[in-house]
Amino acid sequence: MTQTTAPVAAPHGASAAGGPAIELRDITIQYERPGQEPLAIVAGYDLDLRRGGLHCLAGRSGSGKTSILRVAAGLVPPTAGTVGWEGLEITGLADDVITAKRRKHIGYLDQRGNLLPGLTALENVLLPALPDRQTRQLARRARDLLEQLGVAGRSGHYPDRLSGGERQRVAFARALLLNPAVVMADEPTASLDRASADALIRMLRTLAANGHAVLVASHDAHLIDAADSRTTLA
Numbered sequence: 100m101t102q103t104t105a106p107v108a109a110p111h112g113a114s115a116a117g118g119p120a121i122e123l124r125d126i127t128i129q130y131e132r133p134g135q136e137p138l139a140i141v142a143g144y145d146l147d148l149r150r151g152g153l154h155c156l157a158g159r160s161g162s163g164k165t166s167i168l169r170v171a172a173g174l175v176p177p178t179a180g181t182v183g184w185e186g187l188e189i190t191g192l193a194d195d196v197i198t199a200k201r202r203k204h205i206g207y208l209d210q211r212g213n214l215l216p217g218l219t220a221l222e223n224v225l226l227p228a229l230p231d232r233q234t235r236q237l238a239r240r241a242r243d244l245l246e247q248l249g250v251a252g253r254s255g256h257y258p259d260r261l262s263g264g265e266r267q268r269v270a271f272a273r274a275l276l277l278n279p280a281v282v283m284a285d286e287p288t289a290s291l292d293r294a295s296a297d298a299l300i301r302m303l304r305t306l307a308a309n310g311h312a313v314l315v316a317s318h319d320a321h322l323i324d325a326a327d328s329r330t331t332l333a
């Protein structure tokens with residue numbers, strides 16, 4: 100059961116190819132459970148998220164926020180329905196094609212940040228540049244992002260020497276490296292104190308104002324309030 104507020108207007112920059120940055124149509128997500136009815140997360144769910152908008156998936160723990168994020172990011176297919184990225188329907192495309200498109204279209208920040216432990220903060224930020232061998236060209240941008248996020252002084256540190264908040268900011272810089280149309284973040288304020296969480300919310304708002312589409316999953320009331328629109332999962 101879901102409740103969605105009105106679709107988001109796009110105050111800055113229309114979508115490149117004419118469709119919403121993220122378009123979910125008639126999405127059903129179910130998980131099979133041995134010996135029981137499948138667990139139904141959503142049925143007939145629609146979302147149009149354009150550049151310039153911040154949408155929050157809200158709801159209690161276990162209500163399905165991460166499941167919708169993962170479907171929207173093309174990490175798993177929906178049980179039924181379609182997923183579109185700026186006019187391109189990705190449902191049914193081969194996994195390697197989706198992966199290549201996702202790398203440029205979506206910056207995804209998962210709940211744990213997931214930095215690679217054997218790489219420094221700067222090397223972690225540069226990871227998305229590896230497949231196109233662009234680490235040299237993007238090194239300056241990586242440093243600028245770390246600077247903007249207030250962790251430039253940690254560039255040479257390994258993840259185990261960073262605080263939770265610093266790890267998350269480094270992961271954010273990595274998500275932004277290729278300037279994706281969409282930024283997705285799963286519970287981005289969960290491990291932060293209030294002041295850091297509010298700073299991060301301001302950053303998400305700035306990303307939207309700069310023309311990104313921002314999709315977050317959160318039960319932080321401050322983040323839910325800061326969104327342009329929200330889906331409340333029950």
Ligand SMILES: Nc1ncnc2c1ncn2[C@@H]1O[C@H](COP(=O)(O)OP(=O)(O)OP(=O)(O)O)[C@@H](O)[C@H]1O
Pocket residue numbers: 130131138140158159160161162163164165166167316
């Ligand atoms: N791959 C899976 N197979 C079976 N059940 C799953 C799978 N992934 C998630 N679930 C179940 O689906 C429900 C929704 O999970 P999901 O992680 O999407 O919720 P959530 O709202 O993001 O939770 P949280 O706020 O705790 O992160 C939960 O009951 C979870 O146990």
